[in-house]
Amino acid sequence: MSNTETKQKSIWRHLGPIIRKYWVRYLCGILILAAVDISQTIIPGITATVIDDLSSFTATAHTLLVALLQISALVAGITVGRYFWRFLIWGSARYLEQEVRDNLFAKYLELSADFHDVHKTGDLMALVTNDLEAVRQSLGDGLLMISDFFIMTTFTLIAMLRFNRALTLLALIPLALIALIVTRAGPLVFKLFKRVQDAFSALTDYVEEAMTGMRIIKVFTREKDAARGLRVKAMDLQRRDIHLIKIWGLAGPLIDFLGAISVLVLLWYGGILATRGTFTIGGLVAFNTYIGMLAWPMTALGQAINLFQRGQASAARINEILDRSSTIQELPDAVSIEGELRGDVDFEHVTFEREGHKILDDVSFHIASGEKIGIIGPIGSGKTTIVSLLTRAYDPSAGKVLVDGVDVRRYRLKDLRRAIGVVTQDVFLFSDSLEENINVTDLPVGEKEIGEATKQSDIYNNISEFKDEFGTIVGERGVTLSGGEKQRVTIARAFLKKPRILVLDDALSAVDADTEKHILDNIAGFTSRPTTIVISNRISALRQMDRVLVLNAGRVAEEGTHSALLRKHDWYWRVFRRQLVEHKVEKE
Numbered sequence: 071m072s073n074t075e076t077k078q079k080s081i082w083r084h085l086g087p088i089i090r091k092y093w094v095r096y097l098c099g100i101l102i103l104a105a106v107d108i109s110q111t112i113i114p115g116i117t118a119t120v121i122d123d124l125s126s127f128t129a130t131a132h133t134l135l136v137a138l139l140q141i142s143a144l145v146a147g148i149t150v151g152r153y154f155w156r157f158l159i160w161g162s163a164r165y166l167e168q169e170v171r172d173n174l175f176a177k178y179l180e181l182s183a184d185f186h187d188v189h190k191t192g193d194l195m196a197l198v199t200n201d202l203e204a205v206r207q208s209l210g211d212g213l214l215m216i217s218d219f220f221i222m223t224t225f226t227l228i229a230m231l232r233f234n235r236a237l238t239l240l241a242l243i244p245l246a247l248i249a250l251i252v253t254r255a256g257p258l259v260f261k262l263f264k265r266v267q268d269a270f271s272a273l274t275d276y277v278e279e280a281m282t283g284m285r286i287i288k289v290f291t292r293e294k295d296a297a298r299g300l301r302v303k304a305m306d307l308q309r310r311d312i313h314l315i316k317i318w319g320l321a322g323p324l325i326d327f328l329g330a331i332s333v334l335v336l337l338w339y340g341g342i343l344a345t346r347g348t349f350t351i352g353g354l355v356a357f358n359t360y361i362g363m364l365a366w367p368m369t370a371l372g373q374a375i376n377l378f379q380r381g382q383a384s385a386a387r388i389n390e391i392l393d394r395s396s397t398i399q400e401l402p403d404a405v406s407i408e409g410e411l412r413g414d415v416d417f418e419h420v421t422f423e424r425e426g427h428k429i430l431d432d433v434s435f436h437i438a439s440g441e442k443i444g445i446i447g448p449i450g451s452g453k454t455t456i457v458s459l460l461t462r463a464y465d466p467s468a469g470k471v472l473v474d475g476v477d478v479r480r481y482r483l484k485d486l487r488r489a490i491g492v493v494t495q496d497v498f499l500f501s502d503s504l505e506e507n508i509n510v511t512d513l514p515v516g517e518k519e520i521g522e523a524t525k526q527s528d529i530y531n532n533i534s535e536f537k538d539e540f541g542t543i544v545g546e547r548g549v550t551l552s553g554g555e556k557q558r559v560t561i562a563r564a565f566l567k568k569p570r571i572l573v574l575d576d577a578l579s580a581v582d583a584d585t586e587k588h589i590l591d592n593i594a595g596f597t598s599r600p601t602t603i604v605i606s607n608r609i610s611a612l613r614q615m616d617r618v619l620v621l622n623a624g625r626v627a628e629e630g631t632h633s634a635l636l637r638k639h640d641w642y643w644r645v646f647r648r649q650l651v652e653h654k655v656e657k658e
């Protein structure tokens with residue numbers, strides 16, 4: 071979707087339906103807010119009458135008691151009302167925030183690999199945190215302030231006009247100037263505030279990266295550089311913060327000054343009127359209170375405009391993501407995989423292009439059900455891309471990928487991915503127990519199956535040695551596993567799925583040759599005999615396969631059994647010879 075198209079669409083397209091769900095709560099909140107504001111404007115009127123009655127000696131115990139009861143009832147009503155409008159307006163904004171967050175996260179889960187390839191994690195995190203907070207504030211505090219501005223200003227002005235028109239207009243001039251300053255300074259403050267936030271994000275990104283790479287920093291003795299880098303970011307943040315404080319620091323006292331001018335105008339002109347007997351002392355006191363009450367809506371207007379601008383910018387960013395749809399789509403008449411697949415895999419003239427570069431170029435091969443295939447090739451030759459196309463992380467630019475003779479695009483995505491077990495190159499464990507890390511399937515599996523899968527992946531004994539066994543927490547909050555242990559945990563995760571097609575993508579690189587052999591023997595012994603694809607650059611693993619494909623620059627360069635490939639005296643043979651020499655040197 072083009073940017074212009076996105077801009078033309080309403081900013082409310084995703085928020086609108088959610089806001090509509092809470093409109094009754096919002097409306098009740100605003101009505102209560104109006105009642106509170108009106109009650110507040112009544113109190114100075116009552117106080118004025120009491121003061122005037124007292125100064126003219128017409129007050130009685132009865133009139134004082136009535137005034138006291140009236141004020142008490144209003145104050146009690148205001149207190150209860152304030153609780154409810156806060157609950158209703160802020161509460162609705164929280165519900166709304168939660169729903170948008172759920173939708174955004176669901177979108178992240180739905181969008182395909184090409185989306186995640188180009189979007190930085192930090193940016194996606196900012197959307198569900200900072201941007202969402204800005205939207206919530208605009209629909210909570212922003213809405214509240216704008217309602218308060220209109221309601222409070224209208225009713226306070228009505229009350230003031232009832233006392234004295236000329237004095238109201240005079241006192242309003244400085245207050246109108248406050249509104250002008252705040253609305254003018256608002257966008258500047260917003261811009262400066264955003265600059266501060268950007269610098270803050272850069273600083274936190276820096277700290278996060280330094281913490282993640284702490285071992286590298288220490289090993290390469292880069293501590294001084296790391297500290298200097300932090301100082302640069304921190305100084306930038308400080309400079310921007312000071313700039314903001316200078317502007318905001320000027321606006322605050324200026325607003326107070328103009329508020330004070332209003333009071334001076336009141337004392338001067340109100341005083342003249344009072345000496346002439348056309349204005350009462352009570353009126354002067356009430357007016358003073360009204361001026362104080364008006365200062366807040368004037369500043370609230372500026373803040374509300376700020377919040378709405380921020381909210382709008384953030385909503386636009388959120389909408390841009392919510393508008394997207396995954397490039398990997400399931401066909402409306404997608405085929406369910408009933409029962410088990412056989413596990414035949416075919417690549418028919420598959421080409422995969424990215425930015426004009428052919429990552430796979432007219433690749434064709436067949437893997438029979440239950441066959442064990444090895445894939446080897448230089449770095450970047452397209453090995454992992456084969457797995458990505460098989461699991462539909464991406465679709466090919468040309469050609470077909472077939473499983474059991476059916477184009478993978480025809481299967482229901484969930485069914486296809488359930489049938490294929492992949493152990494990826496990048497080992498990833500959640501900060502959770504070992505059991506939760508292994509059992510990530512939605513299938514009903516019990517202790518017995520988990521035990522079996524961990525034995526087959528040669529990690530069972532290690533886990534048994536931990537105090538909490540399968541309940542041991544891994545990651546930041548728990549034990550640190552070695553590279554080989556982590557790999558075997560992820561292998562157990564794939565075994566537990568009992569997949570018909572099993573892919574180990576460089577998944578044995580951190581285990582020793584004996585363990586590697588043991589795991590591969592275990593797979594060969596599976597009663598279900600899955601079709602197995604082992605991507606590795608270690609000949610020791612590949613020689614146990616039925617056949618090996620050699621990829622080079624996105625093409626199948628060689629294909630055959632281990633011994634047939636050695637006889638060809640080509641690239642595979644050279645790698646074999648080199649690894650043999652390395653092995654001998656290691657032994658010596």
Ligand SMILES: Nc1ncnc2c1ncn2[C@@H]1O[C@H](COP(=O)(O)OP(=O)(O)OP(=O)(O)O)[C@@H](O)[C@H]1O
Nearest residue numbers: 184187424429447448449450451452453454455456
């Ligand atoms: N989605 C993508 N967008 C752009 N380039 C990509 C994408 N996927 C892979 N590539 C590029 O295609 C090439 C092949 O990548 P692939 O991961 O398949 O190689 P590989 O043979 O598995 O490499 P390695 O041995 O390092 O794991 C690389 O140069 C990679 O940068």
